[in-house]
Amino acid sequence: MDTWQKASLLGQAAQYDTCAVCGPGSHKQRDDLGRWIYPAKLPDGRTINLLKVLQTNVCEHDCLYCVNRRSADVRRTALMPEDLARVFMDMVGRGQAMGLFLSSGVAGGADRSMSRMIDTATILRRRYGFRGYMHLKVLPGASQPAIEQAVLLADRVSVNLEAPTARHLACIGPDKDYEQGIRTRQRWIYEVSQRGRLLPAGQTTQLVVGAAGESDQEILTTVDDLYQHAGLSRAYYSAFQPVAGTPLESHAPTPLDRERRLYQADWLRRHYGFAFGELVYDEQGNLPLTSDPKLLWAQTHPERFPIEVNTASRADLLRVPGIGPRSAGRIVQERGRGRLCAPEHLKAMGAVVDRALPYVLLDGQQPAYQLALW
Ligand code: SF4
Known part of the structure; x- marks a missing residue:
């Protein structure tokens, strides 16, 4: 050779x-x-x-x-x-x-x-x-x-x-x-x-x-x-x-989905301020394959929502499904110039609006949203 x-x-x-x-x-x-x-x-x-x-x-x-x-x-x-x-x-x-x-x-x-x-x-x-x-x-x-x-x-x-x-x-x-x-x-x-x-x-x-x-x-x-x-x-x-x-x-x-869930959990720890211990595991100690770990966390913590987008801390915004580090940063920066009161405003900040709406208040109001069916 x-x-x-x-x-x-x-x-x-x-x-x-x-x-x-x-x-x-x-x-x-x-x-x-x-x-x-x-x-x-x-x-x-x-x-x-x-x-x-x-x-x-x-x-x-x-x-x-x-x-x-x-x-x-x-x-x-x-x-x-x-x-x-x-x-x-x-x-x-x-x-x-x-x-x-x-x-x-x-x-x-x-x-x-x-x-x-x-x-x-x-x-x-x-x-x-x-x-x-x-x-x-x-x-x-x-x-x-x-x-x-x-x-x-x-x-x-x-x-x-x-x-x-x-x-x-x-x-x-x-x-x-x-x-x-x-x-x-x-x-x-x-x-x-x-x-x-x-x-x-x-x-x-x-x-x-x-x-x-x-x-x-x-x-x-x-x-x-x-x-x-x-x-x-x-x-x-x-x-x-x-x-x-x-x-x-x-x-x-x-299953490759298991690998993907682990990467998502890891990402949540490194970039979203989550602790691994907070995430939802099944009875075998595994991350459920059928649901995104952040969404699952939000669904099991109704006491933490809705969050008022105009006053929430960056750390709290990062807990909202559909809001990531970049969009949370933009929200904190831009809301000083005017209140965010419509889904379009949230979308303009880079948030995934369909995911975020059930978990937020926009200027004191819970925005109308449709439940995603699949
Ligand atoms: S994984 Fe084990 S067997 Fe394979 S190269 Fe490394 S030490 Fe050797």
Whole structure:
């Protein structure tokens, strides 16, 4: 296999990791040489093309859901740091990629595998002077010096959590040490980045949803702890999809709606001031698939409504279905110039009027609205 073929195979092997900046709804594509490019939204709002690739798909672990697990019968290869750096810079030169997401299987221990990724990143930064976006995966069990180097070189790093508790991880990644190998490393990343004010795009993580029998409430409780105590920038939720040839190939796939509800809940926490504990869960601790979490919260809290749009705080406006951060901000700004007293005024602020009307007063009046039937 030549270098380009290896890069293509390792790009294909990296597609299962969603913990890049891509997030839900982004679509991978191949470049003209068959390498995997992802449109990725950066924390500053820019969208760039990201090459997502593994240093190697050789792995000594045996995670039950993973196509690269040691017992999987797949073609294995590895790229030398110089070769991977050259492939990437070639793509940068052609305008095909602007950023790099680099992960790896674990071959020869976490630190040896990390050192190859760090060498790649170092060549890019020092030899080629690449100043663009770089996301490095920190492998479970990596040492503190390896983490420090990764944090120094990258814009963003991530350790995949995969499951919300040690008990759940044992079901799908029996070789991994949840507390020491993953949670402790997440704390180290936070401490190192805080000390040096590094990692402009922060630390992220990914969870496989639905493979280990965990509930949404268990997932969100753990993610909340990471937001509070490990400086997590954001979590990525990946609905489990069985892969042929893995021990979980006949496990039921997780509905994509479950992934979507988790992203909505996460968004409500990060941008709307909700706490995960406030959301409505079913008896199994899952977010109902049939209803939007914010709408469901409003429907179960009639005592909080209606809200007078002309006097409500921004925080209260954000509780109204159909009003988001942008429209809440505009309402607060514009109402100083005159009272909002008609649905058209609310619409002009960017609110989704049909959703919002049952929950608001406009200048003391409850506006007429039609119940949505479906
Ligand atoms: S550590 Fe687990 S998830 Fe990562 S490549 Fe190896 S088998 Fe796959």
